[in-house]
Amino acid sequence: MRSLLTICFVMASVLSASAQQSVDDRLREAGERDQQVRLKLVEAQQRGQVDSLLYYAEQMVRIDAENQAVVAELIRVDVPDALSEEAYDAIFLVVDHAYLDYQRRYFRTLSRAAEQGKIARSSMATLRDRMLMRRNRKQVYGTQTVGHTTIVEGEQVQQQVNYVWPIKRVRKVEERRTEVGLSTMQGQAEAHEKMGYRLVWDRRLSVREFRLLTEREE
Structure with missing residues (x-):
């Protein structure tokens, strides 16, 4: 048995x-x-x-x-x-x-x-930011960008430009990123450059202003 x-x-x-x-x-x-x-x-x-x-x-x-x-x-x-x-x-x-x-x-x-x-906590931070962006709200960790392809002036060369979606309480963003294991915003910009993208971050923009800016770029 x-x-x-x-x-x-x-x-x-x-x-x-x-x-x-x-x-x-x-x-x-x-x-x-x-x-x-x-x-x-x-x-x-x-x-x-x-x-x-x-x-x-x-x-x-x-x-x-x-x-x-x-x-x-x-x-x-x-x-x-x-x-x-x-x-x-x-x-x-x-x-x-x-x-x-x-x-x-x-x-x-x-x-x-x-x-x-x-x-990973960094993954959850990314997901949270993406959900906030889709609801037209400021993100928390600065992981989300909106991309546009532009023509470099005077040249027939396309360049991908990614704009950082507005961030809530932006002065604390580096601290929040560190807490969840994300690199600095500068590190994020460098990572974009390695992939052939230029990262643009205007800390002052509201969601409405950001949308107006990126719509003009289209």
Whole structure:
């Protein structure tokens, strides 16, 4: 009898581990697809390939919808335990790139996961900023930008310019960024430059003024 119980326990453990691995694999695949299509989109944008840009934009919408369905299936109550770092990152990416109602649905769940160390605090700061921006409110950590492609004067060269969305209590932004593990705003600007983008940050702008400015740039 004891041997039978032992066998049943071992089988249950194996099945549980297999199921967990399947969850991990599906999430990591979702994360890879999320990043790959966005990389293709950026490459097409930098090369000025309009047809490719439209194609990958459509692919991104489709992939995002499929990934959101995967996360919705796997996260019914809480973020699962014992997943890989890549799987947890994928959960964040899928929610971060989703529409606002989807983000709201999972924000508290991901916040609990961040408190448990499953998801980075910097990731939650990014998600919070994105949700605020979509609601036309000032962001908290300065992670969100609005991009525009401009023609360099006197040259037939396109340049991507990213404008920092207005920040709430801007004098404290560096302190808040440090608390959640984000780099400085200067570090963020340097990261943009490495990707071929110029970052513009006007600390004085309200959301309304920012919108008027960026609309004129279009």
